[in-house]
Amino acid sequence: MNSTQAARAPLHQRVRRKAERMFGPAGIFFKGFVKHPVMVGAIVPSSRRTIARVLSKVDWERCDLFVEYGPGVGTFCQPVLDRLRRDARLIVIDTNPDFITYLARTIGDSRFIAVHGSAADVESIVRQHGYDHADYVLSGLPFTTLPEGVGPAIMAATQRVLRPGGAFLVYQYTARARALMSRYFHRIDKGFEPINVPPCVISWGWKD
Template sequence: MPDNEASAIARLRDRIGQRASRTLGQWGVFFRGFLEHPRMVGSIIPSSRYTIDKMLAPVDWDRCDLFVEYGPGVGTFCLPVLERMKGTGRLVAIDTNPLFVDFLNRTIKDSRFTAVLGSAEDVEEIVRFAGHEQADYVLSGLPFSTLPGGVGEKIVAATERVLRPGGAFMAYQFTAAVRDLMRTDFRRIDSGFEFWNFLPVKLFWAWKD
């Protein structure tokens, strides 16, 4: 594709995304993020409440001082996590898309919450910068099946290192790619499935010994 044609398509996609974000609010921001970075957004539709409830069910909230989320998008999981979290807990959301990070920091008015522009590969540094040594739970909606080669392995390894013993790396996916990556660093992996989601989604909980 010629450079001028690719540039024109990119400008058109950006205009559509900006118009959607202005017109549709949260959904528009999510759609714009998908248009701009389709390989880094797991779905064009946010997760259902059934998926959220089932994904978060195993969390021991009394023992959760730091909850980390990769790829929070427009915060579909952020508010449910904050609703369940104790008053002294902390939620750090990490995203590579400045559009999502800006939206979350502007709209979630909770002192326990911070959205950080960065990569999940750097979770150890981000957790230390937040004033913690380890995380209790890490949740990911990143599309591991479409990440560049080697990135998924690095994310899973860094996640295992940053988790406290007894903590869990939790992921919701349309494929089982993340489970295969988890097996290298985690011995116990529980799995589930939620039909009432667009599309039906696989759920995984990898526990650190």
């Protein structure tokens, strides 16, 4: 877009672009929270300590495909890409088109694929990109506040799409989601990261 086109754009679009330039990822994240608080679930991105703890159990040498639900502004994306093998892939799935547009524009890595869609459709999304399964799936979705039936659908699809020995990495702000998780994953490792806003409950559900 040139300067003449920018000047002709509606006022709300110009204000939005100015806010995005001023506040960067934090502004995009906050806008996403305001528009879709039930789906975003947090008002600030996760801390570096939380990221490191959540990813600590991943066997990166055995990871061909890593999937993330609800990537937001990419708080986990670059840390995952930094650890991922050069021939592996990261697919992120989000229902918020603002996040997907932002990530596609700002992450210039050939291993990265941003998909506008639902995590409940992870199996078809994985197949569309040439894979039979995922090795690890990461989620910060607020399972306890999702619309009725959505949480179980996502859990069931995730259990099916994972390879044996793979894991579902879930970070939440309460432990209540573990009851739902335990219906699909019999082995769940538990963790907690206090240096986060708010403190973070972590679960690793393993597929036997």
